Amino acid sequence: MTDIGLQTRSRLSLAAPADYWALLKPRVMSLVIFTALVGMILAPHRIHPILDAVALLAIALGAGASGALNQWWDADIDAVMSRTRNRPIPGGRVTRDEAFAFGTGLSVFSVLLLGLAANWFAAGLLAFTILFYVVVYSMILKRRTVENIVIGGAAGALPPVVGWTAATGSLDVAPLVLFTIIFVWTPPHFWALALLKSDDYARAGVPMLPVVMGPDVTRRRILAYSLALAPTGLLPWFLGFAGPIYGATAAVGGIVFVALAAMVFVRREGPAARLACGRLFGFSILWLATLFAVIAAERLFA
């Protein structure tokens, strides 16, 4: 009975605000903000500058909440992989329960905020995006199938659609084309990284394509997706909601993308192979950022 006092002892958390910030995956969040903003800029009419900003904040918080819940669920995987082992949960600075409460609370808040600031259609779409990323991708697909990022990529492709619907309250062809571009872009982007980090994924038991089907199949798929991505990138110009500068950028970018994918396909051994994968991975980020920046700039300065 004398140890009752000891049972109430508990250590205070050592989590700093920066750890909660890291739970939000700020780099992913910045890409989400950017693509959602482009969706808003392309929309034919806007709600109100302040409400636009609040809607964008809500979308960003929803993306951050997804990141926190993803880290809550994948803490065991993160602890094994070199790229992620210093994240707040495997690093021992934030508990899984704290991350779950943080992510869930932030999810609810972001959806309510978007509903109140913009409209409930956009809020429902944001809720769907969060659920898709956490439940469908993280909980179901990621550990079960090599198609994890192919299907799960839909979650990352939805932010411009949410941005558009936040501004307009409805759907149209343009946001769906932006969705398609990111959706087709996701597999070659992640598979280039997976080729570089396949040992990590194998150790963690994540069935990424290079781990399950080997690097050669992965290289073939990267090339195939890149060949599909180049014309997909031209769709906004072809359908008339992007101008000639975008068309030229997408054409040149698509050719370079395919050329880099071909390098990945050809160079299969040693440092040259790793360099080719690194180049494709880096260029894929530049490609997406440039196309979205150009399409937004064309609209803003038209």
Add this chain to the structure above:
Amino acid sequence: MIHVPPPQGHVPSEAELSARRARNRAIGFVLAALVVLFYLTTMAKLGLKLPGLS
């Protein structure tokens, strides 16, 4: 008579106290930001002009 020492609670370390202070400051900042956010959102939703803005 058996002597029962009074239960001693956890004595926080300097690192724990420092982390707690930082969290409290961050929570304070977030709460203040929420006040501004809800004020601006309400004014915009009601179509009212914001003081200092034309």
